[in-house]
Amino acid sequence: MGLMRSLLLWSSRNEALRRTLPKFTFVRRAVTRFMPGENIDDALQAALELQEQRLPTIVTHLGENLSHEREAHEVADHYLDVLDRIRKKGLDCHVSVKLTQLGFDLSDELCASLTEKIIRRARELGNMVWIDMENSPYVDRTLRLFKQMRTKYDNVGVCLQSYLIRTEADLNALLSVAPSVRLVKGAYAEPAGVVFPTKRETDENFFRLSMKLLHAARTNGAITGIGTHDIALVERIQSAAVKEGIAKNSYEVQMLYGIRREEQRRLVGEGFRVRVLISYGSFWFPWYMRRLAERPANVLFVLKSLFSN
Numbered sequence: 001m002g003l004m005r006s007l008l009l010w011s012s013r014n015e016a017l018r019r020t021l022p023k024f025t026f027v028r029r030a031v032t033r034f035m036p037g038e039n040i041d042d043a044l045q046a047a048l049e050l051q052e053q054r055l056p057t058i059v060t061h062l063g064e065n066l067s068h069e070r071e072a073h074e075v076a077d078h079y080l081d082v083l084d085r086i087r088k089k090g091l092d093c094h095v096s097v098k099l100t101q102l103g104f105d106l107s108d109e110l111c112a113s114l115t116e117k118i119i120r121r122a123r124e125l126g127n128m129v130w131i132d133m134e135n136s137p138y139v140d141r142t143l144r145l146f147k148q149m150r151t152k153y154d155n156v157g158v159c160l161q162s163y164l165i166r167t168e169a170d171l172n173a174l175l176s177v178a179p180s181v182r183l184v185k186g187a188y189a190e191p192a193g194v195v196f197p198t199k200r201e202t203d204e205n206f207f208r209l210s211m212k213l214l215h216a217a218r219t220n221g222a223i224t225g226i227g228t229h230d231i232a233l234v235e236r237i238q239s240a241a242v243k244e245g246i247a248k249n250s251y252e253v254q255m256l257y258g259i260r261r262e263e264q265r266r267l268v269g270e271g272f273r274v275r276v277l278i279s280y281g282s283f284w285f286p287w288y289m290r291r292l293a294e295r296p297a298n299v300l301f302v303l304k305s306l307f308s309n
């Protein structure tokens with residue numbers, strides 16, 4: 001792992017930096033590249049604008065690792081309200097939740113009951129809930145909770161990470177419940193032995209798992225989200241899918257707000273489905289550091305922001 005990437009991922013877990021850096025205007029300004037604003041209204045306005053460009057969305061309220069039960073209930077209530085707002089505005093907009101924001105560090109039961117509340121409301125409103133994947137100590141419990149939900153509801157999907165060596169086995173074990181999966185490369189600092197040592201292997205695994213998901217979706221009707229900005233990889237998956245007779249609108253390419261905007265529009269123009277994930281909320285520092293770590297050249301944007309101040 002590069003030095004800059006390690007430093008940025010270390011910063012994402014540093015409490016003192018989290019409290020200090022967001023106070024600087026230039027940091028706040030730089031974050032707007034990836035986030036339309038801190039409030040749900042900002043996120044839904046961006047969703048409306050993207051929908052006009054034939055780009056459906058997913059919204060997620062930033063935050064992780066809550067330590068009080070009251071806060072977890074507040075997050076769940078917030079998502080119930082968001083689902084109602086999405087419906088009122090007539091948006092094609094899913095929600096994505098982090099389990100540690102719904103009390104996962106406090107108890108599995110609390111987290112399951114809050115997650116289920118959100119999924120149930122989403123089902124009543126004809127919407128879909130995605131469960132994010134956090135760092136590797138949470139994977140077993142996240143998959144267990146997802147399976148528990150999936151046996152009762154079909155409007156729930158889970159994120160899997162191709163950098164984890166274990167993911168192929170996890171996917172095989174999940175196939176019996178016809179899982180909707182958003183496949184990503186993975187965003188956390190993980191210990192050696194847990195993840196593939198090279199980017200090439202992570203990318204190869206991404207390709208293999210994508211094809212497996214696309215094949216499974218042909219018969220089980222699940223949603224496949226190809227969650228990456230790696231255009232070469234997306235194109236490789238697309239052409240392999242075409243060769244195997246998989247329709248180009250039978251899966252979604254999912255990207256983050258503000259990244260590869262031109263490519264998002266180009267893919268839509270070519271008849272592919274693209275969905276954009278919009279993050280919002282005041283707890284953006286760890287999430288933002290992970291975005292910088294994905295492409296350390298992004299640090300240049302922060303510095304430019306400083307000098308244009």
Ligand SMILES: Cc1cc2nc3c(=O)[nH]c(=O)nc-3n(C[C@H](O)[C@H](O)[C@H](O)COP(=O)(O)OP(=O)(O)OC[C@H]3O[C@@H](n4cnc5c(N)ncnc54)[C@H](O)[C@@H]3O)c2cc1C
Nearest residue numbers: 132133159184185186187227228229230254255256291294
């Ligand atoms: C919809 C969605 C949901 C996600 N959910 C999760 C999750 O639940 N758990 C999790 O661990 N991770 C999640 N991620 C993050 C993911 O794991 C990767 O860290 C992230 O997508 C960067 O990897 P990449 O696949 O784009 O490929 P990379 O190989 O890292 O990047 C490919 C190219 O894309 C561009 N690019 C990538 N990232 C950026 C960036 N931040 N800024 C500017 N350009 C960039 C660059 O040009 C780069 O060369 C999610 C990503 C997406 C798109």
